[in-house]
Amino acid sequence: MxxxxxxxxxxxxxxxxxxxxxxxxxxxxxxxxxxxxARVDARIHAEPVPAPGPADWPGLTAESAEYRRVVLRGHFLNGDEVQIYTPTDWGPGYWVLVPLARDDGTVVMVNRGLVPEDRRDPATRPAPEGEQTVIGLLRMPEDRGWLFSRANNPEARQWYRRDIASITQTLGLKDAAPYFVDQELGDPAAWPRGGQTVVSFRNxxxxxxxxxxxxxxxxxxxxxxxxxxxxxx
Structure with missing residues (x-):
């Protein structure tokens, strides 16, 4: 050859x-x-289970816990509301994240949903008072930015992704969960508008x-x- x-x-x-x-x-x-x-589809349609407590936090991973439907109770710390910019169906908008203090002394960040630009000021919408029951999807923090994403500025309380550790540390929250919860849609006419989680996987x-x-x-x-x-x- x-x-x-x-x-x-x-x-x-x-x-x-x-x-x-x-x-x-x-x-x-x-x-x-x-x-x-298949696993995520089963989770988002399952009956809600209690949100993980401190004993479960070290073992939480995206594979084992993300999009699990959970329920938690407590009262919102409305003065510590955090807003994160995101494009929406209504134009420029913001995710509204508010800490929920539970009876056991722990705090969970709850993504109450989206607000458009003209509803960004908390004074334009009523804040939930007293004990609240929240049902939603457990989400893992967005602690890594994309290639062209803007860097968070905790000193100015400006975040461009849902970096839960950075947010809770800046707010001085103790015993804060390492995850957050996307609240489900409640009143479809109220703001913030819950139930906006996009569950889509390119295949x-x-x-x-x-x-x-x-x-x-x-x-x-x-x-x-x-x-x-x-x-x-």
Whole structure:
């Protein structure tokens, strides 16, 4: 065999193995994503369970707890309201996060929902007083920013993501939970507007797997053509 054909065969083997490995990896990711979607769908439609207490906090992970439907009771610390900018269906808006103090002395940040720009001032909307019962989805903190996201400015009490540790430390809250709760929709005409959690997972792993396997098949086909030509020579 000519040296050129040997080099082409080695290159084809490397490419085929690489593309096939990527295809297998995408199949594994597809299985993981399918399980994740099924698990989250079951959680958001389940009956609410008590929100995790301090004993459970160290073991909480996104995989084990996020989007779990929970219930908690306490009174809101309305003076410590935090607002986080986000685009909304009503134009520029804000997530309204308020600490909820529980009877056991712990505090949980509750995302009460969205408000448009003209409802940003707390004076434009009534604040809940007395003991409250909150039902919502447990969420893990957004402590990492995206590539072009603005940096939080705790000194000015300006946050651009729901970084719970930064918020509770700045507010001086003790025994604060490491998660927050997206409150469900209550009065559909009231502000803040709860129930705005977007539960959506992009799942394109099947198309990616087919692409990688297709490239592997193309390499094998091309090598077969070259082999046939080599035999004719």
């Amino acid at each position: 000519r040296p050129r054909f040997v080099l082409f065969t080695l290159l084809a083997l490397v490419l085929f193995a690489g593309f096939a490995s990527l295809g297998v990896w995408q199949v594994e990711r597809l299985r993981w994503k399918t399980d994740l979607i 394109a792993h099947l198309s990616y797997a087919l692409t990688w396997f297709g490239l592997a098949a193309f390499v094998a086909f091309a090598w077969g053509l070259v082999l046939r030509g080599e035999r004719r020579r």
